[in-house]
Amino acid sequence: MSCSLSLICQINTLQCSSVLDKKEKSVKKLIASLAFITPLASAAQCDLDSQYVQAHYQVSNQQTTTNALTKDQQFTLWRTPHQVAEQGHELVEVWQQLRNQQIRPIRYFQAQQRGIEYQPTEVHGQQDWSTKYQLVSDNFIAKMTLTNEQGEGCERLQNYQLVQGDTKIELAWLVNKKLISSMRISKPQLTQTLSLVSVRFDKADVLQQFANWDSYQTTDYADIGDNESDPFLAKMINLGFIEHGASGFYDANGKALSGGHSH
Structure with a gap:
């Protein structure tokens, strides 16, 4: 009886170990996925907030x-x-x-x-x-x-x-x-x-x-x-404050666009 219990215990231990291994692998995969997703999610949240x-x-x-x-x-x-x-x-x-x-x-x-x-x-x-x-x-x-x-x-x-x-x-x-x-x-x-x-x-x-x-x-x-x-x-x-158009800032050439800047 004790032998049978011992075997069951060993089987249970192996099953638990197997389940833990699978859980650990799943957790690792989840962490890896989150590591990839988090910067994207963070950037999206920043874009929303800003x-x-x-x-x-x-x-x-x-x-x-x-x-x-x-x-x-x-x-x-x-x-x-x-x-x-x-x-x-x-x-x-x-x-x-x-x-x-x-x-x-x-x-x-x-x-x-x-x-x-x-x-x-x-x-x-x-x-x-x-x-x-x-x-x-x-x-x-x-x-x-x-x-x-x-x-x-x-x-x-x-x-x-x-x-x-x-x-x-x-x-x-x-x-x-x-x-x-x-x-x-x-x-x-x-x-x-x-x-x-x-x-x-x-x-x-x-x-x-x-x-x-x-x-x-x-x-x-x-x-x-x-x-x-x-x-x-x-x-x-x-x-001279009223003129065609309003000012921009910097164009593709790094030049300030014309118009009434007030800084």
Whole structure:
């Protein structure tokens, strides 16, 4: 009897061992699968979270020959999936991505709570949504050389470089957030640096801010000629704030697009 029990015990032990081996193999396979899936899931989550952004940036300029610093300037990047705004001290440049993928700009004047609406055909530069959405276009990043990357998930940071003639451009790119961490443009006489100061992902706050701007009284650019008696429009025309199109940022050649930047 004891022998039989002993045999049963051995069989049970082997079966348990076999089950454990299978479980261990399954766990290992699961871990391996998760190791592959987790970065993708993390990137997808970051992309979802970063659809509603309030990112504060600082712009500094330094004269290379004298090391003299000009006054730092700040602006805030706001974005939803189909709207982007660059908010300076006085001006706000808003871009709306339409269903046909065209871009419609609106320029808001915060103190006066007024706005000028433009048509997509009046936009200077490229109709490149990535340029507006993330301050630097995908095409431009593709031209750069990846020097190194660090971190993972939402904090994955890629460092790029590009030399064009006497200009060196260095980009630290939060790839899964689609945000510039820093960008330095170095020329013989001047170095310009764009730095991310802080960022928040609060959908309610972002939507509220766009709603506030949307409540401003607006005038279509094409109708300005019929409204020159409007003191606000007359003043803005004289100051040169009202022109065709709104500003972009950097095109595929690394050049700033024309239009009223307010940093």
